[in-house]
Amino acid sequence: MDNDIVISSRIRLARNLKNYKFATKINQEEAYKIIDEVKKVIENIDFTSKLEFELHYLKDIPDIEQNILIEQHIISPQLAKNKDKSAFMISKDKNITIMLNEEDHIRLQVLNSGLKLEECLKTANEIDDILEENLDYAFDKDLGYVTSCPTNLGTGMRASAMLHLPALSVTNQLEKILLAISQIGVAVRGVYGEGTKSMGNLYQISNQGTLGAEEETLCGRIRQITMQIIEKESATRQHLLDNNRIYIENEIYRAYGILKNARIIDTQESMKLLSIIKMGIEMGILEGMDNKNIDKLMIKVQANNIQMMLNEGFTKKERNLKRAEILRNEI
């Protein structure tokens, strides 16, 4: 069940080049020089084919496609905001992205499904080591890696796990837990949606500080807290099955009935119902359905993904119709 609850793990390293001003202060010419420097290093690495990288300049990507990349967590909103100066390199398997001229010159992120923070860190370190050998990183022997925002000083690392917590959510335990972990230096964010607002019971937890501890230590701390939350979510699911099976079945089948029949549905409701269905599959209540398909649908129902499928029609109403059609066909 662990792998069901942890949707994905992610490591992000923030790095800057010594001989340039911070990304927020440079002009386009300087920005493209940085992109060129990184590109050359990456292109010269003798990767396996799945790690081959492709470079994309943000200025060449239509807004709608940028938004889809954001919804897919491939790039950050900040990168899209700097589109005159920014670019990203992405590996063929789409698990590694090197964002260039986001808040920092280099934002290297490695993604993996399930709880695989250490694996992500290992890959990130390998690429980071090669970059460091070939580029002049801004590094201070006392502070560590110098970053644009002081919260990233030190290791420049953020380790995060995306968790699916429907049982803790329906039993109203979530708020308390999330408050408790936020008090021990762990950040909790909703995935999609503004600020910390969660959609589909998806939550991202990550380290808040990056200073004064080794990468492995920070990473281990996030893994440990993640394990504790998994345990609580699992125990709550089991408790629901043992004591309130018919209530939880009712919720799950109603969610299924609505997704299978609605003609109009917005993102927020889709995510909520998909989350319940996902739990239903994982609990063994809904049979013959593919959990991975639900994960994909959670991205597919996002506004820009839907918009991309519409040849014409650009209103919220038309997206709500198209979204309902996709869900009816694919659930």
Added chain:
Amino acid sequence: MDNDIVISSRIRLARNLKNYKFATKINQEEAYKIIDEVKKVIENIDFTSKLEFELHYLKDIPDIEQNILIEQHIISPQLAKNKDKSAFMISKDKNITIMLNEEDHIRLQVLNSGLKLEECLKTANEIDDILEENLDYAFDKDLGYVTSCPTNLGTGMRASAMLHLPALSVTNQLEKILLAISQIGVAVRGVYGEGTKSMGNLYQISNQGTLGAEEETLCGRIRQITMQIIEKESATRQHLLDNNRIYIENEIYRAYGILKNARIIDTQESMKLLSIIKMGIEMGILEGMDNKNIDKLMIKVQANNIQMMLNEGFTKKERNLKRAEILRNEI
């Protein structure tokens, strides 16, 4: 569409026998004498076989079955309250009931599906004439038929139509219309549920006064108002289809999805969703479904009907489970 909107028509005549105190004042012996008198008259009529009557004493019927008869509109709650003294005769086709020692000695009611007030009145008058020839009715030449409650004085007749008004309801026009007709001497009652609270968008409209007008006139007035409401409901449905088809489809299919999948459902929600499905069938949106079956389900989902099907278990929770099972199987 008229026949879809008017579920049923009903005529009720209130009569009392001259030589007895009112039903509320008599003892059991007197009550049973009245029952005997009426029984003898009815048994001697040479009816067609479908009009043959059966007599049932309320004291012989278990409470749960009495409640089911109430939910089926065959007897009134008042008749069940007088169970030591009351009885009813019911025709084989169940369209005619003669309640004995309800509020009045005789409450003759004739029911028909669709808008058939005149037909109901004709049948009621035929039976009433025979009763009047053979019994001593309490009748005052100025006031008309003498009844226990003064609101029934005069004709002693109530003409009512049960209407299904989902489109007027979802477009929030209903309250205004019902208020307007209540101001011209027409009563509006919810069907099932306490007081005037409606379930499943079902409303019963009937004449408030019974004095100072011929039966045919009162009946014609109710028919006329019913026709006006039908016209408004039909026009609103057409307007919804023309202008908001996808919204109304969304409501209808969601209702279907929930009824087809829920594991727990209460009476109120069942009625609301069945009402929407009924409209969907009548609008031609849901195909291959039998409207008459939905009408039957609207009675079947009532609490006592559900209770009767349960061999064991007498809690609201168990009824909500059973109700959901029936709806899943029969929709």
